[in-house]
Amino acid sequence: MQDSLSRRDFVATVGSLGAVWLLADVADRSEAIAHAAQQVKQAQPALQFFTPEQAAEVEAFASRIIPTDDTPGAREAGVVYFIDRGLTTWAKDQQPMFTAGLAKLPNDVGAKVRGQTRLSALTPAQQDEVLKSIEKTPFFGIMRFATLAGMFSLPEHGGNKDFIGWKLVGQVEAMEFKPPFSWYDQPANRRALLGGDA
Amino acid sequence: MTRIQGQGTQGRRFDVNDEVDFIVVGSGPAGGSVARELTRLGHNVVLLEQGKQYTRADFHHDEFATVFNNQYANTPPAHIQTWRKTAKDKAEPRHGLLYANAVGGSSMHFAANYWRFRPGDFNEFSRHGGVPGAAMADWPITYDELEPYYTAVEWAIGVSGQGGLDPNEGRRSRQYPMPPLDITGPGVLLEVAAKKMGWRALPAPMAIASRPYNGREACHNCGFCWYFPCEWGAKSGTNFTMVPEAVASGRCELRTECKVRNVETDDRGRVTGVVYFNPDRREVRQRARAVFLCANGGETPRLLLMSKTNRFPDGLANSSGMVGKHLMFNGNTGAGAEFEHEVNGFKGPPVTRIVLDTYDLHTKGHYGGGGFDFRYPFPPLLSALNMPPDGPQWGADYKKQLRQLHTRISHCWGHVTQMPSPTNQVDLDPEAKDSWGLPAIRVTFKEHDADLKLYKYMFDRSIELLKAAGAKRTWGGPPGDDPGQAVHLLGTCRMGNDPRTSVVDASHRAHDVRNLFIVDGSSFVTSGRGQPTLTIQALAFRAADLASRMAKRGDLG
Numbered sequence: 008m009q010d011s012l013s014r015r016d017f018v019a020t021v022g023s024l025g026a027v028w029l030l031a032d033v034a035d036r037s038e039a040i041a042h043a044a045q046q047v048k049q050a051q052p053a054l055q056f057f058t059p060e061q062a063a064e065v066e067a068f069a070s071r072i073i074p075t076d077d078t079p080g081a082r083e084a085g086v087v088y089f090i091d092r093g094l095t096t097w098a099k100d101q102q103p104m105f106t107a108g109l110a111k112l113p114n115d116v117g118a119k120v121r122g123q124t125r126l127s128a129l130t131p132a133q134q135d136e137v138l139k140s141i142e143k144t145p146f147f148g149i150m151r152f153a154t155l156a157g158m159f160s161l162p163e164h165g166g167n168k169d170f171i172g173w174k175l176v177g178q179v180e181a182m183e184f185k186p187p188f189s190w191y192d193q194p195a196n197r198r199a200l201l202g203g204d205a
Numbered sequence: 206m207t208r209i210q211g212q213g214t215q216g217r218r219f220d221v222n223d224e225v226d227f228i229v230v231g232s233g234p235a236g237g238s239v240a241r242e243l244t245r246l247g248h249n250v251v252l253l254e255q256g257k258q259y260t261r262a263d264f265h266h267d268e269f270a271t272v273f274n275n276q277y278a279n280t281p282p283a284h285i286q287t288w289r290k291t292a293k294d295k296a297e298p299r300h301g302l303l304y305a306n307a308v309g310g311s312s313m314h315f316a317a318n319y320w321r322f323r324p325g326d327f328n329e330f331s332r333h334g335g336v337p338g339a340a341m342a343d344w345p346i347t348y349d350e351l352e353p354y355y356t357a358v359e360w361a362i363g364v365s366g367q368g369g370l371d372p373n374e375g376r377r378s379r380q381y382p383m384p385p386l387d388i389t390g391p392g393v394l395l396e397v398a399a400k401k402m403g404w405r406a407l408p409a410p411m412a413i414a415s416r417p418y419n420g421r422e423a424c425h426n427c428g429f430c431w432y433f434p435c436e437w438g439a440k441s442g443t444n445f446t447m448v449p450e451a452v453a454s455g456r457c458e459l460r461t462e463c464k465v466r467n468v469e470t471d472d473r474g475r476v477t478g479v480v481y482f483n484p485d486r487r488e489v490r491q492r493a494r495a496v497f498l499c500a501n502g503g504e505t506p507r508l509l510l511m512s513k514t515n516r517f518p519d520g521l522a523n524s525s526g527m528v529g530k531h532l533m534f535n536g537n538t539g540a541g542a543e544f545e546h547e548v549n550g551f552k553g554p555p556v557t558r559i560v561l562d563t564y565d566l567h568t569k570g571h572y573g574g575g576g577f578d579f580r581y582p583f584p585p586l587l588s589a590l591n592m593p594p595d596g597p598q599w600g601a602d603y604k605k606q607l608r609q610l611h612t613r614i615s616h617c618w619g620h621v622t623q624m625p626s627p628t629n630q631v632d633l634d635p636e637a638k639d640s641w642g643l644p645a646i647r648v649t650f651k652e653h654d655a656d657l658k659l660y661k662y663m664f665d666r667s668i669e670l671l672k673a674a675g676a677k678r679t680w681g682g683p684p685g686d687d688p689g690q691a692v693h694l695l696g697t698c699r700m701g702n703d704p705r706t707s708v709v710d711a712s713h714r715a716h717d718v719r720n721l722f723i724v725d726g727s728s729f730v731t732s733g734r735g736q737p738t739l740t741i742q743a744l745a746f747r748a749a750d751l752a753s754r755m756a757k758r759g760d761l762g
Contacts, residue, residue, distance in 0.1 A: 072599045080604065097274070135600060142599070151599055152590070159585035160269035175604070176611035178551055178585045180266070182436065183425040188553045189390030190546030197388075200397050 052088040052165070055095045056102065060125075061109050062087050065150075067127035068112075071134045072154040079171045081154050089157030089166030101149070108146030115141050213461040213484045215258065216452035217249075221491050225249045226756060228479050228493040230465050230508065233310015234738050235725035235745040236499030237443025237451070238358065242749035243497075244454035248756065251491055252448070252457055253481055255464045255500075256306035259313075259444070264434045268584040272432050277314055279306045283640040286503075288648045290687075296634060296647045302503040303690050308461060309434075309444025310501065311692065312738060316431040316555045316582070317412040317440055318620075319364050320736040321355050323564065324348035324375045329573070329731055336572050336655055339624035340531060344730045345702045345711035346747075348375045354743040354750075362441040362742070363418035366410030371561060383415045385557065386424060390548040391579035391615045392557035398579075398674035404562040409578065412441040412738070413554055421445060424554060431555040431582035443742075463489070464641050467512040468496055468721065474516055475762075476721045482641050495720040495752065495761050499745065502532065502694030502726035506631045507646050509698070509708075509723075522698075522715035522723070527708050529631040531699055532650060534691035535735040536575070536621035536660050538684055540667040541593065542676035547612045550581025563619075563666060564734060571659045573622025575734050577670060579615045588614070593680040615674070617667040620735025621660060624653040625696050652686045660684045693737050698727035712755075713748035720761040724748040 054062050069081035069090075094102050113124035119137045126134055141147050157166030159173065167173065170180055187193040191200070219225050226248040229240045240252045259277070270276040284306070287296035305311045325332060327344040335341045356379045358364075366381040368374065385408035388396075392406075399406040413430070414423045424439040438445050451457040462484040469477045469490070478492040498505045506529035512521035520528050556578040566574040583591060588611050597603040629650045637645035664683035671679050701707025704716035713728060715721040724745050726737055733740065755761050 073604050074601050076601060076604070078604075078608075138599070155589045156269060156273070156586055159589055161265075161267050163267075164269055173585055176585055176588065176607050177547075177549075178611065182427050184428065184552040185426065186387045186389075186553070188387075188426070189393075189549040191390040191393040191544075191548060192388050196546075197393050197396075200393065201400060 052085060054088075054091050056091050057087070057094075062091065063127040064109055064112060064125065065090060067129075067134060068138070068150050069154040069157070071131065071138050072151055073158055074131065078175055081158055083168065084158050084166050084171040085168040086154050086157035086166045089160065089164055090153045092165040093153070104146070104149060108150070111146070213258070213463065215459040215461075216457050217455055219249065219251055219458050221489055224492045224494055225251050226493070227251075227495050227497055227752070228253065228491055229497040229499060230479065231310060231499035231501065231504070231725065232308045232443065232448050232459065233305070233499065233501060233725070234312045234443055234741045235310075236497065237309065237312070237447035238742045238745035239497050239499055239724065239749045240451040240457055241361070241447040242746055243753060244451045244456040246749070246753040248456065248753060250451065250457045251493065252451060252459045253463045253465055253479070253491075254308050254459065254461045256308065256461065258308040258459070258461045259434065261436055261438050264436045266427070266429045266433070266436075266584075268586050271314075272584070272587060275303075277305050277307050277434060278303055285637050285639050286646040286648065287634045287637050288650070290649070290651050292628065292649055296649075298637065299648075301648045301650075301691060302646065302694055303692050304501050304503065304694065307434075307444070308448055308459070309442040312412070312442035313434045313440075313444045314432055315442070315738060318556055318559075318578070318736040319359075319366070319410045319412040319739045320559075320576070320734070321375060321410075322348065322351075322733050322740050323373060325565065326731065326733045333567050333572065336624060336653075338626055339653055339655070340627045341625065342699075342701065342706070342730050345700050345707075351740075351743050351747060352376060352378060354746040355739065357746055358739060358742045362412060362443075362446040363414045363421065364410055364412050364441065364739075365415035367408045371405075371407050373561070373564065381410065383418060385409070386411055386413060386415045386554045387426065388557045389550070389553035391550055391581060394544065394548065394615050394674040395558040395560060395577070395579040395670070398670040399560050399562075401673035402669065404560050406558040406560055409556045409559045410739075411554060411556065414439045414441060419446075426553040428551040428553060428582070429584070431580070465500070465508060466641065466643055468498070468508065468521055470512070470514060470516065470521065470718070472516070474718060476718055486641065495722065495756065497722045497724065497748075497752070499725045502697045502729075503631055503646050503648075505723060505725055505727045506697040507633065507644075510633050511643060517717070522708055522717045522721060524717050525705055525708060527699060527706065529697050530627050530629075531625035531696040532629040532631055532648065533623045533625055533693075533695040533729065533732040534688055535693045535695070535732050535737065536619075536623045536656055536663075536684065537735065538619035538621060538660050538664040538667055540617050540664060540671055540679055540681035541591075541614055542617070542671035542674070542679045543593075543610055544613050544615060544674070544676060548581060548615050549612055550615060551584065555580045555582040560670070563663065566659065566662065569662065571662060572624070572655050573659060573732075573734070575619050575621035575659070575663050577617055577619050577663075577667065579617055579670075579674070581614050581616055585611065593678070595680065615671070617670050619660075619663040619667055621656070621663050622734060623656050623732045625699070625731060626651070626653050631697050650688065652688065657684070657686065693726060693732075693735070695726040695729040695732055695737060698723045699730050700728050701730065712751040713744070714752070714755075722748055722752050
C-alpha cells in the first residue's frame, strides 16, 4: 500500500484500506455525507450505532492508533463519533464488518491477557500487545483507516474536533497563505542554498 | 414540440427539433474550448455535460468528500467500469479510469500543469523509428501548425509562466500572459537539486492565475489545488473560463446531467444529432448539423462503439477498427523524502518548478522520456496513510512521525512517455451495465516493457534528485506492471492521414463521417511527456476553427 507515492500508488492506498469505506453502496454518498455533517452541526455527539460498551472498545482501539500523550489523540478528536456517524449514514453497508470485528475482539483480548475480555479494561501496554496480535487482519485495517479518517477529516464529519488532528501534524486551516511558505523559500535561505542562482 | 425546461439548463434555449449548428458532447478541456470557439465564430451550440454544474460556493477543503468519496469524479456503481490485463483475462469491476464528472471536466480538479509539447513530440516515429509491440506513428500535424492555438489558449484561459528559459522549447509567438506563481518550499528544493545535478529548474507553466485575470481572482495559495476544484476561481479550468464565455455568447445552451447514449446517423451515413438521457433519465433526441465528441479518451470511444448501426456495424467512425485502441495514460513515477526543515507542501500551488533535462532519453537507450517536479500536495489524511513504508504505521511512534514529517516531506513526481500499444484498449463490456443501462467501459491494459524500463530509469533519477536536494532519507519504488487508477486518457481515436490506421483526419473530422468531429485526449497519436491538457485544448481550438470554416463553406453536408 505505501510502497511509493506517485499518483498510481496514492490510488492504491485509497483502493486497499480505503475501499471498504469508499465503495459503500449508498445511492448518493454526497447527500449522505452532507446529511451526516448536518447532524453533527445540530447535536452534541451522541451514539447512534454503537452501544456504550462497543463505543468504549472502539475508542480504546482508536486511542492506540493515535494515542494521547503530551498532545491530544484519537480520543480527544472524537474519532469514535466520526465512526459511529459514518456507520449510520454513508458507510451503512459496513456495519456488519464492525459488528463482527467487535464481537471477536474479546477472544483477541483473552488470548493475550488471561481472564480479560474488554480492550478498554487493559493497560495501554496490554492494549498494544492485543493490537499487535491482530494488526494483519482486515478488521485492524478498517479500524486504522477509520481512525485516521476521523482524526483528519473536517470536523463537520464528526471527528477532528477543533481541528485537533490538523494541529497535531502542522496543517493550517486557512483560505490564504502568503510567501514565504516554508523555511526553504525564505529569501535568505534560498540565497544561501543557491548562491547567485536564487 | 418538446422544450427542455429549467433543470440543468443554462444560456440560450434551443428546441430539440431545432437543427443547431453543432452539438458538443462534454464540457471539459476539449468540449468547453470547442463550444467557446464555435460560439465566438458565430455558430449555435448545444453543449451536453453528464455531470453537474458547480460554483465556487460549492467547493471546500473537504478531503474526505473530494478525494476519498470522489465527490466531483465519476464513481461506481453509477459509472461502473471493468478492467483486465490481456484479452485472455476476464474483466473485473474496477474504478480504473478517473475523470471529473462536472462542468469543466478534469480541468476543474487537475493540478494545472500546463506544458506545451515540444516540436519533436509530433514526429518521434520519423526521428527514432518504431518499437516492437507499439504502433508508433507521427502526428499528421506539426508543432508549428499548432503553435498559434497554444498561444491562443494560454491567453484565453490565463496561464502563468515564463517562456524563453528552456533552450529546447518550441517557437513561441507570445509570452505567457502572467508571470510565474510564487515559488514554494518544494520548488526551491528542486532548484537546489537541479543545480547540484547540472540540470535546470524551470518555472512551471501553470493554468492558475498569478494575477487577477479577465475578472477572476489570482491564486491565494490556499494549497487545496491538486484533486480539488478552486474556491477562488483562480484555477483556469474550463468551468471558470471557456464554458461561461460560451454560455454568455447567447449562442450556446449548456445542458448538465445529460448522458449521451448514442450518436444518430441517417441512411447517407451523416450525423443527424444525438440521443441522451436528461436529468430525469428520459430519452431526448437533439438534432444538429454536426457533432463534436469531446467526452474524454474513455467515454468518447465508448460512445462511438455504442452508436453502431447496420451501416456502421463495428461502431461509428470505426471502419479502421482503431476506435478504442492505443489507450495511453502517461507513465508516472514517485519517490518520497524527508527534509531537515519545514517544506510545507500544503501551502501554495502544487508545482512551481520543473526539470525537463530528461525529456529525450533516446541517447540513453530509452524510447521517449519525461520530466520531474517536486511537490507534496497530500492533505492530512492522505499524508497519514502514506508515511514511509519502513516506519511505524500506528501507535506512539507513528504519531511522533506524523508530527515530524507532514510538514517536512517532499515528493519527486516523474511524468513519462507511455507507448501506444494496439492491445491496450477501451471497448464495451459484454455484461456489466452502468446505472443508465448502458454497456460499461472495459479496459484492457498491460504496461509495455520499454515503458517499465523507462519508469525505472526515471524513478532512479527521482531518488538522485531528492538526495541532491538534501534529503535525510528517501522511500518508494519504481512502478510495476499495473497503472492503478489512470487519469490521462489518451490515444483511443487517434489522428492520422490514413483512414485505414486512424479514426480522425488532421482536422479532427472522422474519416468515415463528414459531419462528425472528435477532439480530446483520444486524438493523441503518442503520449508526449505527461502533461496533456494544454495540447488537448490547443487541438480543440484548432479543430473548432477548421470545423467552422467547413461549416461556413457548406462542406459538412
